[in-house]
Amino acid sequence: MKKQKSKFVAILVFFCCTFFVLTIGCSKNDKAGTDSEILQVVVTLSFFEDMVSQVGGEHIQVTALIPVGVEPEDYEPVPADIRAINDAAVFIYNGHNMERWLPSIISDFASRENFYALAEQEEIETIPLPEGPFAGDPDPHVWTDVKNAIIYVQKIYSILADASPENRDYFKARTQKYVRELDDLNSWIKEQVEKIPHSKRVLITSELCFQYFARTYGFFHDAIWTINAPEEGTPAQIIRIIDVLRKVNAPSVFVENQVDHRPMERVSRETGIPIGGILYSDSLSQPGEGGETYIKMMRSNVEQMVEALTGKESD
Numbered sequence: 323m324k325k326q327k328s329k330f331v332a333i334l335v336f337f338c339c340t341f342f343v344l345t346i347g348c349s350k351n352d353k354a355g356t357d358s359e360i361l362q363v364v365v366t367l368s369f370f371e372d373m374v375s376q377v378g379g380e381h382i383q384v385t386a387l388i389p390v391g392v393e394p395e396d397y398e399p400v401p402a403d404i405r406a407i408n409d410a411a412v413f414i415y416n417g418h419n420m421e422r423w424l425p426s427i428i429s430d431f432a433s434r435e436n437f438y439a440l441a442e443q444e445e446i447e448t449i450p451l452p453e454g455p456f457a458g459d460p461d462p463h464v465w466t467d468v469k470n471a472i473i474y475v476q477k478i479y480s481i482l483a484d485a486s487p488e489n490r491d492y493f494k495a496r497t498q499k500y501v502r503e504l505d506d507l508n509s510w511i512k513e514q515v516e517k518i519p520h521s522k523r524v525l526i527t528s529e530l531c532f533q534y535f536a537r538t539y540g541f542f543h544d545a546i547w548t549i550n551a552p553e554e555g556t557p558a559q560i561i562r563i564i565d566v567l568r569k570v571n572a573p574s575v576f577v578e579n580q581v582d583h584r585p586m587e588r589v590s591r592e593t594g595i596p597i598g599g600i601l602y603s604d605s606l607s608q609p610g611e612g613g614e615t616y617i618k619m620m621r622s623n624v625e626q627m628v629e630a631l632t633g634k635e636s637d
């Protein structure tokens with residue numbers, strides 16, 4: 323039933339897209355120069371909205387297409403998204419197939435010059451997805467390593483500065499300040515992780531979305547499924563992770579805010595290993611929950627890991 327609905331939505335979006343591009347696609351070239359004061363930026367992921375705001379401040383207006391708490395991989399676009407992308411001076415997305423729904427809605431755009439994929443930059447050393455339907459493809463969750471988030475932010479600076487050169491100095495000063503905060507975050511994470519004995523640096527989540535975090539900060543990482551897709555928490559996936567948990571010393575397991583929590587609840591029941599907290603991977607938290615910015619997401623994650631894996635609170 324869900325599949326049929328998805329198919330219907332995909333067809334509807336396709337027709338709306340075709341109609342939309344045919345009717346107003348020709349006005350596309352006018353817009354970059356029309357409003358030199360406020361640059362209209364559209365992004366896909368919720369924390370890109372935060373990153374772009376940190377750099378752009380009062381000279382930009384930014385909108386995220388994917389609502390907080392929704393899996394970006396399986397997002398179902400609506401016709402208003404096509405209009406938003408078309409109207410934007412700049413469109414920023416992650417890339418490496420994070421937004422699997424995107425090619426179908428942007429394939430008809432005559433020009434994609436103002437489209438930027440933050441993860442698809444040479445400086446970022448990608449890790450392949452180990453198994454599942456996209457095995458061997460680059461894992462798109464590169465921002466979970468703060469060094470990569472800094473590469474994202476520097477790219478955002480160059481995108482905004484090129485689109486609005488009169489504000490270059492303003493963007494530069496804000497970028498420098500934000501990058502200092504991200505450097506501090508990176509140092510803080512390393513200090514916090516030192517509190518966890520090496521044998522307990524075990525990060526088991528629903529989706530395998532912390533490979534970059536695990537590589538940089540020294541965790542063993544595994545998950546029920548490799549990447550968010552229609553098959554999440556199948557019996558075979560659950561049996562596999564329970565088998566892994568029998569071999570590693572995991573004081574706790576974790577769930578992410580935007581996924582179905584039931585598969586991990588089942589793993590927790592069957593192994594007796596408690597769920598140590600909710601981590602923010604692909605989306606900001608709802609207001610008031612403590613992960614409302616990229617920096618807060620990462621801090622909240624690390625605080626929960628330290629507490630759940632050592633039994634002590636971080637400071």
Ligand SMILES: [Zn+2]
Pocket residue numbers: 395463529531549550603604
């Ligand atoms: Zn994901």
